[in-house]
Each structure stands twice: as C-alpha cells, then as structure tokens.
Amino acid sequence: xxxxxxxxxxxxxxxxxxxxxxxxxxxxxxxxxxxxxxxxxxxxxxxxxxxxxxxxxxxxxxxxxxxxxxxxxxxxxxxxxxxxxxxxxxxxxxxxxxxxxxxxxxxxxxxxxxxxxxxxxxxxxxxxxxxxxxxxxxxxxxxxxxxxxxxxxxxxxxxxxxxxxxxxxxxxxxxxxxxxxxxxxxxxxxxxxxxxxxxxxxxxxxxxxxxxxxxxxxxxxxxxxxxxxxxxxxxxxxxxxxxxxxxxxxxxxxxxxxxxxxxxxxxxxxxxxxxxxxxxxxxxxxxxxxxxxxxxxxxxxxxxxxxxxxxxxxxxxxxxxxxxxxxxxxxxxxxxxxxxxxxxxxxxxxxxxxxxxxxxxxxxxxxxxxxxxxxxxxxxxxxxxxxxxxxxxxxxxxxxxxxxxxxxxxxxxxxxx
Numbered sequence: 001x002x003x004x005x006x007x008x009x010x011x012x013x014x015x016x017x018x019x020x021x022x023x024x025x026x027x028x029x030x031x032x033x034x035x036x037x038x039x040x041x042x043x044x045x046x047x048x049x050x051x052x053x054x055x056x057x058x059x060x061x062x063x064x065x066x067x068x069x070x071x072x073x074x075x076x077x078x079x080x081x082x083x084x085x086x087x088x089x090x091x092x093x094x095x096x097x098x099x100x101x102x103x104x105x106x107x108x109x110x111x112x113x114x115x116x117x118x119x120x121x122x123x124x125x126x127x128x129x130x131x132x133x134x135x136x137x138x139x140x141x142x143x144x145x146x147x148x149x150x151x152x153x154x155x156x157x158x159x160x161x162x163x164x165x166x167x168x169x170x171x172x173x174x175x176x177x178x179x180x181x182x183x184x185x186x187x188x189x190x191x192x193x194x195x196x197x198x199x200x201x202x203x204x205x206x207x208x209x210x211x212x213x214x215x216x217x218x219x220x221x222x223x224x225x226x227x228x229x230x231x232x233x234x235x236x237x238x239x240x241x242x243x244x245x246x247x248x249x250x251x252x253x254x255x256x257x258x259x260x261x262x263x264x265x266x267x268x269x270x271x272x273x274x275x276x277x278x279x280x281x282x283x284x285x286x287x288x289x290x291x292x293x294x295x296x297x298x299x300x301x302x303x304x305x306x307x308x309x310x311x312x313x314x315x316x317x318x319x320x321x322x323x324x325x326x327x328x329x330x331x332x333x334x335x336x337x338x339x340x341x342x343x344x345x346x347x348x349x350x351x352x353x354x355x356x357x358x359x360x361x362x363x364x365x366x367x368x369x370x371x372x373x374x375x376x377x378x379x380x381x382x383x384x385x386x387x388x389x390x391x392x393x394x395x396x397x398x399x400x401x402x403x404x405x406x407x408x409x410x411x412x413x414x415x416x417x
Contacts, residue, residue: 006031008066012221014278015271017059019197022207022220030191030219031068038063038192038221039071039184041125041177043079044102045094048245049109051257052235054303055223055272059194061113064120071121071190072110073180074103077129081173099126109244112307121188125180141179144212145205150174153201174202181206185215197222226272229264244307250334251308255316256406258300266295274302323408335398337414344413346389349374349381356401356409368403375402 004010006028012018021027030036040056042049049057060070079099094102107122114120150156150171159166181203184190193203203220210218226234235242242257243249261269267285270276276284284295297317304313319333336356338347347355350365353374359365368374369384376392377400390413392399399411 004028004032006066008063008068011062011066012059015062016268017055017062017223017272019222019224020200020220021222022204023217026217027192027219027221031066035067035069036192037069037071037184037188037190038194039073039123039190040194041073041075041078041180042106043075044099044106045079046243047102047105048243048248049106050235050244051242051254052226052233053244055226055234056195057110057113058273059221059223060120061275063194064114064118069119069121070114071123071184071188072114073184074106074122074124076100076103076124076126078125078173078176078180081169081176096126105245109307112309123184123188125176125183128183129176129179137179141182141209141213142175144209145175145178174205177202178205178209181218182210182213182215185210185218189216191216192219192221194221194223197225229262246308246312251304251312252316252319253334254307255300255304255313255320258303259296259320260406261296261299263292266292266299270295270299270302273306274299275306276302333400333408333410335410335412337412340390340413340415343388343411344390346387349376349386349388350384352388352411353401353403356411358401358403358407358409373404376400378402 004013008031009018009024009028038060040060042053042056060072063070076096076099079094079102080096103124110116110122116122151160153174156166156171181190181193193206195203200220200222203222207218207220210216228234241249242254244254258269258273267281270281270284271278274281284298287295297320301313301317304316308316323333334357338355349369350359350362353359353365353368354362359368365374366384369381372380372382374381376386376388377394388399388411393413394400397412401409401411
C-alpha cells in the first residue's frame, strides 16, 4: 500500500518507520476515523535509554502530532523479569528501588518528545503486575497460552538452538507483555501496540490474548531494527552507549555522534530522527561532495535540538566549529577535573586517557598511541610512557587531550577547598 487514509501511517510510510502491521486496512481505517490510544513499552534496565530507542520514541512523537494519544509504558513490573528476546543470557535481576530510580531518570528525556499535558501518558505496568494473584493469573490468563506455540517464537528458538539456558522466569515475560496489552485496552481503550520488529511475536501474543479475553480488535505495528550502513547497531559507538540523558552523555558528545553519520545513512536518518519537512529533506539529500558534511551538521543539530533543546544543540555545533575549523579550545568541550597536586606530580599518558573516557583501558590507549591517534595540546604523542603534568597546561589553564580529529577532552586542575 503506497498511500494511507490516516495521517499517522502516511507519515510513517514516507519516513521509513514501517516494518510490519497486523490488519493494515483495519488499522488505517481506525486511525483515520478517530483518535486512537497506542503504546510502546520500555524496560528500565538503566537510568537512561540510548539512541537505539529513538526510532520508537519518534513513532510516539508522530502518533501524538497526528492527533492520537501515546502511552510510554514503563516496565516497572516486567523489568523485574527481563525480556529474553534475542538475548544470549538472562539479564541481571534488579530491585524495585533500582527500577523506580531508573524510571524517574528516564522520564526526563521523554518529556522532550511527548506532550504529557496534551494527552500523552506515562504508565508503569507495575501498577497491575505487582498485585497479581498467581493462581488467579494462571487460571484466567495462563490457560490461553500454548507452550508449543511459545517455543516456536524466534526469540525463544534462538536461545534454545544455541543450547543456552532460558529460565522459567524469562519464559513468563511474553505472557506478562501480552497481559499488559489487555490491561491497557481495558483501562485506557488502548488499541495499538508499537515496537521494534523483534517484538512482533510478543505483540501478536497480546492481540490473541485480547481476542480471547473480550477486548475490542487490537493492532500491531513494528519498525525495522536499524543498523548503520557499515552494520553497526544504532545507539552504540566505539566508546559505549549513546545515552539520551544529559547527565550520562553531554549534548556535545550526542551532537558528535550524529555528525559522524556515514554518508549513505544521512537521508534515512533525516527522515527518521528529525521533524524537517519531507521536501526539505529531499533538497538536503540531493547535495553532493563537501556539502554532505554541512547536511550532517544539520542532522546533528536537529536531532540534538529535539532532545536537549535548540540552544544546547547550537552551542554544540558552535563548539565543534571552533574546535575543528578554528583550532580553538572551547569551554563547552567535555571536561574532567583532576586534583592540582596529583597533576603536579604527573600522571601517565595512558592512565589519563582512560580517566578522560577516551580509551577503555591502558592497552587500548597504547594502541592509539602506536597508531598515531593521540595528541596532547594538538601535539602528536609517540611515546606511550609520556607523563602529563602541570607543565602541559596551556594559556587557558587546561590540557587538551585528543583522540583522532573528533574526540577531545579538557583536563582542568582542581584546587583543594
């Protein structure tokens, strides 16, 4: 189907969000006829989501923009179990306190994409899952599930085919997720569940359970699981996860991640991760040669502006311009503070780059030195036994550490109070 009646599906189609749908004609008719409530679930396994979650967050954003009511469902209950989908081993179990802290932290980024005062909702499935009576749940819900069918799902088969343990706890996850859909349908008239394509089996389970338990017709919509053109997972970089919360990754580092997008991905990412009009995206995508780098800066600024605000995005862009085009040191570069007396005594180059987050270990830092990628105050360092001390402080009273051309951290001496 190349055109849809509903603004939501037409927008998702044009921008490349759609992987699979259940009953696309029925869903399109429903979305065109009335304001629909739909949800995506997120398990709070860390204090922040990362950039790999952005495609689903943007789906909720467009859902609300086209007149519907999005729910960001937080897995305060399912997070105690852990989703086994395509994982090689069981997730570590979290306490209720850790889960609640993670949810509170994650909430901060969602407010940048959804208008919670204008109809969006954030709901915790712990509200109903933590209060379940096990025997009643087995009788009323468990009886609708076929173990034979559950064993056929790719997410389960993958683990079993590799002869990796799949606990009974994890096996129950798909039942709990299906039950979430039914509860949301009953409590909020929620008719649509969205997610990544790896969640298709779990979502269809919820539709089937809803049918058996008397809900109205429910629907599924999934997005493709994205990788970059080189095959890397979205939301990951060589230095770790691209977190969405500013206290875990600065706006500048977030901007840099998108600035480093591969040429082949620029148009696709403009469609998925920005709200620029389609004709503007087409114009930018047609640019060639050195102009592509300017388009990458626009991509980085637009994505960063949605998450961190326009001012922070433009500040990150200006910091990058000064750093890379003028060679200047900006106060907005990532900075670490080191006790002045420790710096005066001297710190090994390798250990300093690890502390600055530019290398994961001394061995990795040593390899960067051998590859000619490490600079101190823009001077290449070839001796991995170099000691960095207060003699390296420049006129601005800082030491600039650089890994390659695009990663920089400032070291500032910290005076004792």
